[in-house]
Amino acid sequence: MLAAQTLRARDQSNFDRGDVSFIILAGALVFLMVPGLAFLYSGLARRKSALALIWSVAASNAVVIFQWYFWGYSLAFSPTASNGFIGDLTRFGLQRALDDASPGSPLIPELLYAFFQMEFACVTVGILVGGVAERGRVIPAMVFSFFWMTLVYCPLACWAWNTSGWAFTWGVLDFAGGGPVEIGSGVGGLAYAWVLGRRRERELLNFRPHNVSLVALGTFLLWFGWLGFNGGSAFGANLRAVTAIWNSMIAAAFGGTVWCALDFRYERKWSAVGLCSGTIAGLVAATPSSGMVPTWAAVVIGTVTGAVCNYATKLKFFFRIDDALDLFAEHAIGGVIGLFCNGLFASNNVIRLDGVNTSIAGGWVDHNWKQMYMQIAYIAAACGYTFVVTALIAKAVDLVPGLHLRASEEAEGLGMDEDQIGEFATDYIEVRRDFTDWTAAPTVSAEHVPSSALTNGHGPVAAGDRHGVNDLNLSDVREKRENGDVAKEIINDS
Secondary structure, three states, X not given: OHHHHHXXXXXXXXXXXXXXXXXXXXXXHHHOHHHHHHHHHHHHOOHHHHHHHHHHHHHHXXXXXXXXXHHHHHHHXXXXXXXXXXXXXXXXXXXXXXXXXXXXXXXXXXXXXXXXXXXXXXXXXXXXXXXXXXOEOHHHHHHHHHHHHHHHHHHHHHHHHXXXXXXXXXXXXXXOOHHHHHHHHHHHXXXXXXXXXXXOHHHHOOOOOOOHHHHHHHHHHHHHHHHHHHHHHHOOXXXXXXXXXXXXXXXXXXXHHHHHHHHHHHHOOOOHHHHHHHHHHHXXXXXXXXXOOOHHHHHHHHHHXXXXXXXXXXXXXXXXXXXXXXXXXXXXXXXXXXXXXXXXXXXXXXXXXXXXXXXXXXXXXXXXXXXXXXXXXXXXXXXXXXXXXXXHHHHHHHHOOOOOOEOOXXXXXXXXXXXXXXXXXXXXXXXXXXXXXXXXXXXXXHHHOXXXXXXXXXXXXXXXXXXXXXXXXXXXXXXXXXXXXXXXXXXXXX
């Protein structure tokens, strides 16, 4: 009882309740980004693999919470870490992580800081597992996520944010995670997709998102949560947090506008997916920079990011890596742009608005010319380390019997929902754009089709085989339909 009273007294004397409340709310907003990612990915995928991506993001959230509690927080932020690369286990199981001042800021208690940083890790892995899109098995991806958190994310977080991390002590400017979050997820997703291999060429033809409404919903949930992500990284209800929120809004708006305008050149249409993609790219670039730069710089950052990330989506064709959801183009490239712009536009006038980091120099606008090579070296180190170690982890997991990452070719044709989950994102109706796409031939009425034909794979089904027939045999069915043989086959097989 006495210990509890002492802890309560220390809480009241050391920390402002407004700051504590603000970070609790900011952490909750960051958590909202997890369903945002799930809906975004689900909408971008084909219908037959839409639920598998929701499941992957949701399950990875649980994996990261366990890993972070178990040893992740300690490996990233233990105050007794001394090697500059990764922490020790002094905070194993959140031991002794209570009411001491946090390693990131004296304004909030360590236990709250651990929660806030955990949400960052959940979002990072949620982004990364988009690499499994339409051909990856989900349980091996969860095993991979645990080891990736331990060997990639925790070191990257230690470099940038632990007071003994080499990037932190060197003076690298990374506000809310250009390295750990954006480069980590974007380059990591590229490496995972590389090890996983390309989808079948048939799956790459005529590909388009199955539900753009979900894409838009996911984008707005992400945008809303991102205000907590960037605003909360000021670790207090202060003017730096307000500046970070403003910069996030500006960069997102300009990024979305520029990307959408560039996509207009293809079909003379205003793409909703393009608008959402550019918005997310702008928010990505704001992640490392929003609490470092003045608001006018956010206009430049959003504009440049919208254009560069749009063109960067073509890099996957050059690399011959099937980055289905453009993780590299949006997150890695966007994060690199934000970190690079810190070297140009970071200002002490903005950084010191939190009342804590009053002596940190900015970039070139503060005549701190050496900041640029620090940022470039950090970018190179984060990209190189992430790609190599991610690829090694993925390959190691893939070699374990029963944990091969790639689904079979037949499963890929059926869809990950049927093969991996057994449930479906859209299971109640079968809709076709063209009348001739229906399985049953229009020349045969339902009353003339024996009931057995509806249960032997030839009749329309709400779930299971797509279009009422195994996807692998669709070309044969279309050929028979064109020759008028579908009705004959249904009756003969019955």
